[in-house]
Amino acid sequence: MVSSSNLGFPRMGENRDLKKIVEAYWAGKVDEVEFSNTIKSIRAKHWTLQKETGINIIPSNDFSLYDHVLDHVLLFGAIPKRYEPVVESEVEDNSNGFRTYFAMARGYQTKKAASEVAATETEGAFATKVEKKIDVGSFEMKKWFDTNYHYMVPEFEAEQQFKLTNHAGYTAPKPVHEFLEAKALGIETRPVILGPISFLLLGKSADSNKPYTTKFDSLVHLEALVKVYEQLFEQLVAAGVKSVQIDEPVLCFDLLEDTTRADLIKNAFSVAYNRIHKVAPTVNILIATYFGEVRENIELITSLPINGVHIDRVRSSSAAFDAVLAKIPSTWTVSIGIIEGRNIWKNNLNNSIIVVKKAIDLFGSERVIVSPSCSLLHSPHSLAKEVGYVKAEVLDWLAFAVEKLKEIAFLAFVFNSCTVSVADNQVTNVESNNVRKVSKLIHNDTVKSRVNAVTPEMFKRINKYPVRRDAQRKRLTTLPDLFPTTTIGSFPQTQQVRVARQNYKSKKITAQEYDQFIRSEIKACVQLQEECGLDVLVHGEFERNDMVEYFGENLEGFVFTANGWVQSYGSRCVKPPIIYGDVHRPNPMTLEYTSFAQTLTAKPMKGMLTGPVTILQWSFVRDDQTRSQTCNQIALAIRDEVVDLETAGIAVVQIDEPAIREGLPLRHSDWNIYLEWAVNSFLLSSTGVKDSTQIHSHMCYSDFNDIFESIQNMDCDVLTIENSKSDLKLLKAFEKYGYTNEIGPGLYDIHSPRIPSVEDMKNRVEQMLKYLPANLLWVNPDCGLKTNNPVTVKHALVNMVKVAVELRAAFSKSE
Template identity: 55%
Template sequence: MGANRELKRLVENFWSGKVDENALLSGSKKLREEHWLLQKKAGLDQIPSNDFSLYDQVVDHSYAFGVIPARYKNLNPGLETYFAMCRGLQKADIDVPACEMKKWFDTNYHYIVPEFEPNQQFALNPTKILDEYNEAVAIGIQTRPVILGPISYLLLGKPARGAPQGFEPIQLLSKILPLYEELLSQLAGVGATWIQIDEPFLVTDLPSDLKKDYSSAYNALTKVSPQIKILIATYFERIGSNIDFIVDTPISALHIDLVRAPDQLESILKRIPSTVSLSLGLINGRNIWKVNMEAALAEAQKAISCLGAQRVFIAPSCSLLHTPHSLQAEKNIDSEILDWLAFATEKIKEIVNISKVLNDGAQYVQTDLDANRKSIQDRKTSPRIHNSVVQEKMKTLTPDMFKRKDPFRERQLKQRQKLGLPAFPTTTVGSFPQTKEVRAVRAKLKKGEINQAQYDDFIKKEIEKCIRFQEEIGMDVLVHGEFERNDMVEFFGENLQGYVFSGNGWVQSYGSRCIKPPIIFGDVFRPKPMTVEVIKYAQSLTKKPLKGMLTGPVTMLQWSFVRDDQPRKDTTFQLALAIREEVRDLEAAGISVIQIDEPAIREGLPLRKEDWNEYLNWAVDAFLLSSTGVDSSTQIHTHMCYSDFNDIIESIQRMDADVITIENSRSDLKLLHAFEKHEYTNEIGPGLYDIHSPRVPSKEELETRLQEILKYISKDLTWVNPDCGLKTRGWPEVEAALKNLTDVAKGFRTIETK
């Protein structure tokens, strides 16, 4: 994105028509060059290319291999088609939805899901990959192009709608492999020597019959050119027995993640062939704490003792996409805590320093080593890390704090009597558009240009406008719009102790959407109510029920940079206790509907199934701890998105939320099969339309989707809502879409009463 999110602004200006295609492409080229030169100046030996994207690397890959669904075939080739796949397109007589979007393994980054036909016709378009390599050469940098591996690419995809039962994209390997060979041949032709091929699925549970596919793929790719050396990159987990898939293929190097899976080094060293180098992911590419240089050097020495220095590379654990750009812009983080941190630019220096010690000796970076040792020790012994009150609360948890007082059916009766909602009740998932005006007023408050009272007055007016609109269109359960909140995690972190906040610590979530994760450095607790006064005010404006909106403990954990000096479970339970207190205060203030969002609960699922039960047990317990301290007549909602619910449906049932809203609009209704198959008993609101696209769904489209939903979910359990919050959308499209949505719900009620 750039040090100051330059790419975000460039892309969004292109979407809005403020800049043309030439300006977008030239600005992107300038940003790439800046980043390559930054890495060269820092002293990196191998610098990647083709790791830049206008939206997402997976959709880039689909475009490069001609995997463009039929619905986009009549669009203008190039950026119109590319962005339509990412965002949908609605203009004149064109109305096409976006492709499905899912979480990238267990991260908060999203990718565009490829769609494959059984007779898929691949067509290589290597322009982007070759051009970016040549751009780097032009400024004197020989890069290592990065491409997504054929096995992982096919496994990331899904069969196109209408594909016959039994078809799986991996069956297309023999068809796509020649295009990979051609791509490597063309890269060799322009001078590339090292090629990084990412195969992240090698850290997941793979069937043994895939071994033959891996073997055939990489035996073919390594024969393309004697000039090309292939590095297979894995990350986010341990390779485990999947090492069997690659030990017999003549690759040149293997990358492993030693941050998420440090215990795998010994077994890899025993199995790695004598012709293969090993890239050690020693620097955490997903968190912001300084590396313990002494510990990292010890791990590197183990590998060198076994393989020799020439066969050992030093690297981050994964792409630095998941960390902010640089600490240089951080002016307000407490100096003590700032000394514990390393963003992407600082992590590059850590890589280079480890390499210098191993190659030349510690004396050349002794000052940095001494400073690192002091930082690590200072953090370990800082009195700011632990809070005795929080520690005592953690010792007093009891079993009855993890369950509701009554079973769901009894609660449902009490809630229906209290709320008096119609059939097919309508609501939204929480946020309403964060307009330029809202952001501008918030910025003025931070700069001291207005006082808190002026800001509060503005927010109240925005809330009232939002309430009146919802009443006007006939929404049943209202929300206050969350105009006072900068981000669903950052807002709560700012109201809790144990957090610190960066000023410019942005990371990409999807497309141009960036988030600034807060940093949990110590024990977490709630010093005072966080939302009660605002929600009470909003409820005073209407006689309809209004939802108190909170973020759940697992999502607070997943979407923060989390302390790494205690188990994640302990941090999550501390968060859950803080949210539990807020829930009880909201109920005491007269709020009868409370939503505790957990969109990240599936995201946090370990990549290896043998690790699932432990995680799901404490993750669900954390949600229960946060949500069960209320009366049975108080309705608890939660929200989840971009999840393979089949994997965790039993755990979702154990969460025992009264109402769950889920992302569904981009998923071809396949998520609902899990709820039908497992006979999910509580109320559910599958998203009727995609809020990540600017297009407005018609009433007919919404009616059709609701009819399809009712094939899987009982009408007396079905809610009508969008699939996520509306923060990133504009008011005109939100007004039109929600008006259509409430009209459709009213129409279905009319049918039910006939």
Template identity: 50%
Template sequence: MLTNNLGYPRIGSKRELKKACEQYWSGNSTIQELVQTGREIRKQNWEMQKEAGINLIPSNDFSFYDQVLDLSLTVGAIPKRYHEVILNKGNTELDLYFAMARGYQKDGLDITAMEMTKWFDTNYHYIVPEFLKDQQFKLFSTKLLDEYQESVRLGIKTKPVIIGPVSYLLLGKEKESGFDRIDLIRNLLPVYLELLKKLEEQHVEWVQFDEPFLSLDLTEKDRKAFKYVYAEIKKRFPRLKILLATYFGALQDNKELALSLPVHTLHIDLVRSPEQLKEILADIPAYMGLSLGLVDGRNIWKNDFDASLTLIKSAADKIGHDRLMISPSCSLIHSPCDLELETNEAVLSAEIKQWLSFARQKIDEVAVLNELALNIKTAIPKLKANKIANESRKSSDLIHNNAVKQRVAGITVEDDQRKNTFAVRQQLQKQALNLPLFPTTTIGSFPQTQEVRSWRAKYKKGDLSAEEYNELIKKETEETIRFQEDAGIDVLVHGEFERNDMVEYFGEQLAGFTFTKNGWVQSYGSRCVKPPVIYGDVYRPLPMTVKWSAFAQSLTNKWVKGMLTGPVTILQWSFVRNDQPRSETCTQIALAIRDEVVDLEKAGIKIIQIDEPAIREGLPLRKSDWQDYLQWAVRAFRISASGVKDDTQIHTHMCYSEFNDIIQNISDMDADVITIECSRSQMELLDAFANFKYPNEIGPGVYDIHSPRVPAKEEMVFLLQKAQKVIPSAQLWVNPDCGLKTRHWDETKKALIEMVSAAKVLREYVEEAVTL
């Protein structure tokens, strides 16, 4: 029986990669220094896994930005707009790579970044491959080969990991009509075969192909592509051991397909779907091994060794130990790095810490499960300790609050409905708010400079008193209000300078949450988040945002939005307790947010934004499971938003989502205004709203805040005119596509001034049209 890992966090236990990338992007370090940081992280990861007893250690799971983008570069799927970046001899391959991820605005060039979206139902973002009808592929980058050689030089023979060709195509997007991207499989496969030949020449034994789409609904054409690809690979490389990794769900109707593929070993996710093991064991062919995904790669709770050992025994009894591997359920990039870094009991109590397991500890859990399954006696004390920790969690007084449970049970139909329809509310809001056509606003946050972050750090350390800290935040808030007034923005925000993260900030003030000091997880590129841990019943002890929203409103005669994170997003972007249904936890959070919304209205805040960027990412991977999720997710949002009067305007924000297939559910949320990401997709996402005849108001993002480039007014006017063709002018708002927290002030000011100018141009066009 082998121990196997599918992937390990690449950010470094102290976010070394984030810091190195940002230093390079800002021009404060060399590419050699950046590359060296990557080399050191890989070395540490490989050596740690070897020492822990992992037999199949992954390579090519490291990335400077995103593994899907890595593959696009590897197979030469480089959109034509970046070719001028390639031709500039001063640019390296990494510069081209970062241009594709972040955009490029120098050397007289102004090139937009590639689209970004969520990786299945996680909070990780990947760079979406772009495909043309005649798309050609060629081996462009040798990263996969180079990192394998690097591991061998360290004396560690790794297992190269690569996204399978079928999943890679399905992750992408057709950039012109008239073809299905899966039809490109015959163009793409030769590059994979070339890579495998080079790996075979280097005496690679194992290669891991990630094919997560085997856990999703597939077309017949997709199924044929799977059969074609893996038959060709087996024919060309009969001695190469292919580990085919599926995760995030059960194979279900793809079970027969997966078990028919000529691969050495199939990996299945037994955390998301333990029940699939019995069906797979009944039909698994004699030539195929099985990798059991037993350790949760997406959550932070300690493994239940007894439950895992039961699954291992049932598998071993059927096919024997020799055909089994013990593994995490998926790559550990979705887990924080190391629980041992959590040494501050004031942040994370010892009682709760004993229930947790981060990536480093999950590696140990895989090794210990292997020892226990093989009856190695030295592992028995670890089994006893595991039982004690899990029993402690079940019996702890920290977990349950009867008052919260009773309030959830007492929710009525009226609690998730606004008093009147949107048509009635819209007229009342127009009278109360008196906003112009194409009202301008931002999504909420403004740049959090190093100085602002240092205030928060000093305050937490006690180097700043509460009074000193509050005065600094007040000053920054007032300056931001004044800038927005001077720029001519119509609906202002307070800037959120007192907030660390849009989920963490609320979790810190809600009961049932706890936090970590170093529990960072990559969200995209250099962006890392530190998800809260929901361990018990949730409620709001005190108001959370009223003080700063009311202060900002007192500074101006313009309207200031109250800014909240919605219940589904708080749930999705936290590590959630696994001892009750997620729907129950989400409803508890919804009631807490509802209390905050009501208090904001009482404080004179007439526009309140409840961000729900994670609504779509929470969708189950199978469409047959969608309705149950959407029913409780939409209901949770409505509970949070429905305690206010009709003339109070409720906004919500969603980013990086395809809306076509859930547009009715988005409408059912009944937000007065929805702001969405549209700039990278060139307003394509608006088609869903237009086709549906979405009745409420919409703010399609007119510039991409995830790129440092500053778009010109004309570019935003062009996008707004595209929006006007499908959405009535009376329904359109003008805004960036996301919050501005990670941007710099200089680019932010320039971009927002251009945005306001673009809105004015649109108003002039409408006025001229009316006059004519």
């Protein structure tokens, strides 16, 4: 009998229930009892839904309040020493552990600490009863492989110790507790645990001054960590767990490429899994790989004492998948990731049946599991609320998480039953896929012709950067010679802004009333920036729901959902557009409000755009043509917008590309092809202007060091980049490669409720000056301010401008 399984379910809930209760808890609107009960009910609902949909193997421990990697940090007691004051404050307050967990996620600052860096107290969550000064930042945040999900990076000290720890309010370690919680509902689950090798390799040194010399050095902590895994598995066995899914996504990396490290990697896997097997010989262990091909790593996998492996068939070529199948022991269970977990198109069931049949012929039906390619964390919840909202023809082509579960259950059912309903479902599926192929909604000959007419000259600015810099300084006469200040673009979207947008969409207010409201918000935002003393201003983006969704709404070839939310990090959700057809721009998208904002100030007003690669990466993308073709269509649309802004007198235009690194393939051998078309798409979008127009770009929350030369090739006049969560490690790239254009490494973490002090930010600039000349350095936050508190934003920006003013004074005295 073929089994059906799921590797993980979206955490947020049908109506973003988790987001709402977490943010209510942060704001002090619900107590810990209500908080705990609500999140427990969300878990129960999701387990029950999967069971009722026909999934045989249901995951547990895939649920998280913020991030599953951070959950494992807490599970293994790997809490850095700087959080000890937070832990102590919880003991004194008789709290239950949520404060420490969220401090690692978001940072933590008591009111007493906040009052020392601001004129008034801030609205801080979890303020301690004892008025101590506690001010600690969050973990670094990084993209989860090549997805738009962000994980919190574990930190390991030189003499790192681990211990098995219970989460807040739990009576056992989280994987054990949630397994028993589901069991009490009559649902047998398969706990999901991040594997020891992936956990270590995804971490970093806790000493930012002494980073690991290679990405494998964290394996020195394997012995200490495996002891805790042994304790965990002993408790899982005692709880009655029959099978465990251990996620080792690093097995899709080039782990064995460095021959000097290959034996170290092999030994680490061998030690870890032999010891786990020894303490839990009765537990069926399935290693889950995803996001790419395992290729040569299958030899390593099959050397381990495990019972099965999950292979991402969606991200594997047919030849690569067949090669892997041929090497898997015939006694193992094989989980086939045949349903796309990261995109939203309906599965081609006929093609999938052929793939599953091939595995059954090799292993027998009892040893084959039909699964999604990866956790459904990356998919929206369900299509239930899209009926009547999404075009009916397009809706028929889609499948969200709940629908994907049904596809999984159906594929298993095909091989376990031969009924009329099976044939009917297959016929309906074939019809949907065939209609999509020839739909007139998809194809636009004019757009295709324009992309085909792109020439190499369209990927270049008129002159090199030094010539452009002179032209821009002559035009931007209000800019200071040193340390100009700006923000990344968005300002806080308050409840008032969100209500106004909703009222406009529901036709409770007219278009004219909404326009007047947006203009009043822009005016207030410009006034605030003038008061803070910023040099290059922004209009605040109050008309924009999301940096990608907004542009998609103004481009042809996109469709939008009512409830297609996906978790990006913590409680932050995004609603990715769906690119279903050829993309083009029917009308200007940002010109009206940017031009209006410029009339309110004599300082430069920065036009704010999202770049083509980021729009591509943060959308659900059509799968019937190459991603590079789609990206160039978007790039031409953005190019038109940039030229219109320049023509309207806007002297500074920012084209954000925070996602360019996340699109990088997991295998080094695949990098060059991607980087060539991704960089060219950005250049295509940005090079249609005169030398005197200053082009900015922004990037965040990724490892950029290994693609630094490609970033240089993007040839931005000014690059602002996230730097506050990553311990200044990006600056090492400047030391190695050099950088000739202007750059603004972020001075403070906008996702934290903390107010950064002048001293802290000034120290960061001083560190930057070791690698960058002062005349190239900008002063700015690390990301957009959309999700921040308006009071915190003002204090932070005032302090940031003070840093720039003090540095200018210091440098003028030294000359």
